[in-house]
Amino acid sequence: MGAPRAPATIEPRGQHGMSASADAAHVADAEGAVGASETAVRLRGLRKTFGDVVAVDSVDLDIADGEFLTLLGPSGSGKTTVLRMIAGFELPTAGSIELGGRDVSQRPPFERDVNTVFQDYALFPHLTVLQNVEYGLRVKKVAKAERRQRATEALASVRLDGYGDRKPSQMSGGQRQRVALARALVNRPKVLLLDEPLGALDLKLREQMQVELKAIQREVGITFVFVTHDQEEALTMSDRIAVFNEGRIEQIGTPAEVYERPATEFVAGFVGTSNLLRGEASLKVLGLEGVFSVRPEKIHLGDPSQPLADGEHGADGTVAEVVYVGDATRFVVDLDAGGRLVALQQNVHRTSSDVAGLRGSRVRLVWRRDHEYRVHG
Amino acid sequence: MSTVTPEAPSDGAPAEAPQRHPLASWFYRHPRTRLSLLLLLPLGWLLVVYLGSLAMLFVTAFWQVDSFTGQIERAFTFDNFVEIATDPAYYQVALRTIGIAAAVTVLAALIGLPMAFYMARVARPSHRALLVALVLTPLWASYLVKVYSWRTMFQPETGVIAWLLNPFGLDSPGYGALATITTLTYLWLPYMILPLYAGLERIPDSLLDASADLGAHTGRTFRSVVMPILWPSLVAGSIFTFSLSLGDYITVQIVGGKLQMLGNVVYQNFTLNLPFAAAVATIPVLVMVVYLWAVRRTGALDNL
Ligand SMILES: Nc1ncnc2c1ncn2[C@@H]1O[C@H](COP(=O)(O)OP(=O)(O)OP(=O)(O)O)[C@@H](O)[C@H]1O
Numbered sequence: 001m002g003a004p005r006a007p008a009t010i011e012p013r014g015q016h017g018m019s020a021s022a023d024a025a026h027v028a029d030a031e032g033a034v035g036a037s038e039t040a041v042r043l044r045g046l047r048k049t050f051g052d053v054v055a056v057d058s059v060d061l062d063i064a065d066g067e068f069l070t071l072l073g074p075s076g077s078g079k080t081t082v083l084r085m086i087a088g089f090e091l092p093t094a095g096s097i098e099l100g101g102r103d104v105s106q107r108p109p110f111e112r113d114v115n116t117v118f119q120d121y122a123l124f125p126h127l128t129v130l131q132n133v134e135y136g137l138r139v140k141k142v143a144k145a146e147r148r149q150r151a152t153e154a155l156a157s158v159r160l161d162g163y164g165d166r167k168p169s170q171m172s173g174g175q176r177q178r179v180a181l182a183r184a185l186v187n188r189p190k191v192l193l194l195d196e197p198l199g200a201l202d203l204k205l206r207e208q209m210q211v212e213l214k215a216i217q218r219e220v221g222i223t224f225v226f227v228t229h230d231q232e233e234a235l236t237m238s239d240r241i242a243v244f245n246e247g248r249i250e251q252i253g254t255p256a257e258v259y260e261r262p263a264t265e266f267v268a269g270f271v272g273t274s275n276l277l278r279g280e281a282s283l284k285v286l287g288l289e290g291v292f293s294v295r296p297e298k299i300h301l302g303d304p305s306q307p308l309a310d311g312e313h314g315a316d317g318t319v320a321e322v323v324y325v326g327d328a329t330r331f332v333v334d335l336d337a338g339g340r341l342v343a344l345q346q347n348v349h350r351t352s353s354d355v356a357g358l359r360g361s362r363v364r365l366v367w368r369r370d371h372e373y374r375v376h377g
Numbered sequence: 378m379s380t381v382t383p384e385a386p387s388d389g390a391p392a393e394a395p396q397r398h399p400l401a402s403w404f405y406r407h408p409r410t411r412l413s414l415l416l417l418l419p420l421g422w423l424l425v426v427y428l429g430s431l432a433m434l435f436v437t438a439f440w441q442v443d444s445f446t447g448q449i450e451r452a453f454t455f456d457n458f459v460e461i462a463t464d465p466a467y468y469q470v471a472l473r474t475i476g477i478a479a480a481v482t483v484l485a486a487l488i489g490l491p492m493a494f495y496m497a498r499v500a501r502p503s504h505r506a507l508l509v510a511l512v513l514t515p516l517w518a519s520y521l522v523k524v525y526s527w528r529t530m531f532q533p534e535t536g537v538i539a540w541l542l543n544p545f546g547l548d549s550p551g552y553g554a555l556a557t558i559t560t561l562t563y564l565w566l567p568y569m570i571l572p573l574y575a576g577l578e579r580i581p582d583s584l585l586d587a588s589a590d591l592g593a594h595t596g597r598t599f600r601s602v603v604m605p606i607l608w609p610s611l612v613a614g615s616i617f618t619f620s621l622s623l624g625d626y627i628t629v630q631i632v633g634g635k636l637q638m639l640g641n642v643v644y645q646n647f648t649l650n651l652p653f654a655a656a657v658a659t660i661p662v663l664v665m666v667v668y669l670w671a672v673r674r675t676g677a678l679d680n681l
Pocket residue numbers: 050053054055073074075076077078079080081082229
């Protein structure tokens with residue numbers, strides 16, 4: 001767990017971090033045509049320890065202006081701590097934080113041009129919804145008329161017009177979440193930090209809010225740094241994803257890159273279903289040494305006699321488990337070569353009664369070679 | 378699965394059948410009876426002992442003592458209140474008492490707020506219980522012991538305070554209003570700290586973070602977030618310190634010198650003129666009623 005790592009194992013991880021930054025540079029270059037490639041947030045060698053616990057370690061990250069960047073990782077991987085350091089609630093043990101090119105590493109939160117949407121929303125219970133939204137403007141001594149107008153507009157932008165006079169305790173979870181969003185957005189910050197803002201909502205509302213959040217972000221053009229441990233949420237909303245594990249960044253890339261070309265075994269397992277070929281199985285099936293990832297939906301489930309076309313790989317096996325998930329069926333197949341792979345097949349013609357009898361049958365799994373990726377340990 | 382034996386296990390009654398509790402289930406079906414029984418004793422106490430004696434106090438205040446026989450005359454009259462209102466000596470005592478109680482309350486709040494803040498928000502969580510216990514320790518000692526030790530402290534020329542101030546060419550302020558306020562503040566401070574502590578502990582960290590995040594520096598956060606949320610706790614504490622000080626008569630006798638408070642007046646008239654003592658004793662009650670009414674208007678009691 002918290003055991004110190006030998007430098008030898010740190011090295012390759014560091015390299016992933018570096019190559020990830022290089023990817024970031026590519027993305028920035030690609031956007032360079034639009035001219036919006038200024039860096040909103042730059043983290044260098046960021047580290048935070050609490051006593052003996054290393055919460056965040058050597059994090060390098062460049063977040064472009066107007067980008068929607070997600071910090072994705074399991075519980076305790078240091079996402080919140082990174083966010084809190086950007087906001088200024090925690091000071092880094094080492095490393096630097098730049099906002100819009102200015103080093104703010106040692107500045108208090110009230111001197112940073114960022115705003116936060118808290119996981120528990122942190123609405124002031126003694127103030128009305130409108131007063132909550134006005135708070136930041138009142139602190140900055142914005143004239144009353146303008147303040148009213150901007151707060152009312154912000155509430156309208158999150159579709160809460162007419163709720164201004166309520167107390168937060170009289171609002172539902174989803175409404176509170178939107179008040180928190182309005183309270184942060186009304187200040188027009190350079191960067192908005194969101195710590196699992198949808199965590200407390202039920203699935204339906206969460207999916208609805210994901211779409212809304214993304215739309216709002218596109219509209220206002222503010223840089224969003226979004227924390228979640230829900231990989232689906234990360235994949236649907238982000239421009240780029242930084243995958244965290246034990247305080248370090250394992251990989252940074254677009255959702256497609258992270259999902260289809262996971263750099264490490266951890267990423268392959270955390271983002272999507274872990275579907276790995278390793279050891280002897282790799283040798284037998286692919287003729288290669290190492291660990292390889294193939295996403296379940298890229299695998300076609302065929303008849304054992306099905307011939308392999310050019311550029312395809314195949315492996316025979318026995319269906320160990322059939323899971324009907326509504327729109328698709330998940331086949332867990334024990335390979336003759338050792339190990340197991342999952343294949344996801346759309347239920348275009350199948351129904352639940354059809355799949356039950358498939359357990360134990362012999363199949364051939366087929367996928368295109370360019371859908372398999374070597375991952376690092 | 379293996380086959381199921383149809384017979385019940387031979388040893389004793391089937392274990393799954395729930396026990397029957399006729400009395401408990403009767404009460405379950407009659408929740409009002411249950412509640413009444415539960416509240417019978419405390420309600421009886423409240424009605425007879427507490428409200429009853431308060432009512433007696435009010436009634437007695439309108440009686441009189443026959444100046445020749447010293448017997449109580451149970452005839453309705455406003456004379457006691459007229460005397461208090463017209464005799465400067467009495468209403469000055471009343472005003473002074475309110476002033477002292479207010480001073481004690483303000484002092485306790487000024488001392489208690491930083492202490493409670495440290496206990497609830499700065500000290501390590503593992504130390505908090507210990508700090509609460511430390512705040513409570515003075516309550517374990519006898520009231521008289523504490524007041525007499527303050528008497529020793531305030532003793533002119535030889536007391537601890539005199540000894541501390543002598544190097545600066547000053548003497549102890551001696552017995553009087555200052556000593557009374559100091560001693561009362563000391564006595565009632567825990568009653569101020571505890572509600573403040575409880576109130577501060579309930580404020581989530583994220584509210585303070587949110588305020589800073591929205592641009593408020595620490596002082597502003599204290600004024601605009603902490604104080605409004607803490608207000609009911611402060612009011613609760615002040616009700617304790619204020620009312621306890623209003624009614625005190627022992628402290629002022631021991632460290633007050635010639636100082637008179639309402640409690641002394643009540644105490645002195647207790648045996649000679651009970652109706653007058655009762656009339657004087659209603660003053661703190663009325664002051665508290667006015668105080669609570671004023672406080673209620675600020676909304677502090679809305680969530681109690
Ligand atoms: N104030 C603190 N004191 C001590 N340890 C802390 C503190 N805050 C965080 N940690 C530790 O730092 C590590 C990272 O915590 P962090 O809250 O950043 O995780 P996270 O990725 O946000 O997890 P989650 O998804 O559960 O919110 C954890 O091991 C946690 O126990």
